[in-house]
Amino acid sequence: MAKKPKEYKCKICSNYYVKTVSSLQKVCSPKCAIALSKAQSRKKREMLEKQERLATNQRMKALKEKLKSKGELTSEAQSAVNKYIRLRDENKPCISCGRPLVKEQFGGGFDAGHFRSRGSAPHLRFYTLNIAGQCKKCNRWGGGMYDQFRIGLVERLGAEKVEAIESDQRPRHYREDDLRRIKQIFAKKARMLEKRRKG
Template identity: 45%
Template sequence: MTFRRTRCPHCKGKLEAGQRIHPDCIDGYAEAQAAKAERAEAKKARAAAKVERAETRRRKEAAKRQPQLMAEAQAAFNAFIRARDEGMPCICCGKPFEPMKPGGSVDAGHFRSRGAAGHLRFHEDNCFAQRKNCNRPGGTTYAAFRAGVVARIGEGRVLALEQDNGVHKWTHDELRGIRDHYRAALKELRA
């Protein structure tokens, strides 16, 4: 059993027996239906474009090579270290950081360098906020850096760092995980 329509679909006025739409409303109803179809088509196109952008983003992420992933992971890690040590003095010289300096005034300096101990490049005990001039060659001495690190994390952890001479080859998945972990940690730290 079907119910007969009693109201005009366009103007919502009462219909007489046998009518499906008021004769005066036919043109307006057709225009409204065309506009509705156009909006639905535009919505479909936006959804398809969104899916295409997501697929492009996925393909670009899959095409990234190890150096690019390493750079992204290192940038995320360094940003986290800078935020973690915000408000603390420089690990080497003990001076406060200069605010509002063009290019920033803080580096994430590694106690054991990334070249000498690449397996420790993402170790939080091995990286601290440093003034830019302290992180440059000739900017600080190893003894001053070591004294600052010992004061911050303790002698035992420093000795563990100095004695860790392992080798590690970073995989794509590890680098993506490190990048995502430190981006989330930075967001949580700033919240």
């Protein structure tokens, strides 16, 4: 008794057929072959269009990044540093008043306060030893609470380091690429801290 030929399911109409044209045959009839060809062409076109959209988006993103002003880049770098400081100092006491720094508290958590302010010492704006978690009351409404900030910083870092921060007048000239790198470095550090806490 002859063996019954193997049947395959048509990719288009789902009817069963026996391969008669070639071992690569995927459909049961010329009509389904045309439909399959159209479907594959449409799928290929959609894939190419998606790739083109992604490439265009990447070009636009790169152009927007290139056109950013130094002020915008400085602001983005500062935001990345501040986010890292808030993650680093979460659940520690406020550097000035000792109140626990809780991320989810009323009023949106706490700030990354600068011991030497960005206005008086812009060269230390990204220096992490000059920045500490500070409650909003002390940072915003208490004018930074400089004297209490200093006491808290001496307790954390020691008098020698605090004096070094106070006397640091070395100029730092940040180019656009430096600011982008600072943003990238501190965004990565923040992600690592978040990952460590979740894991």
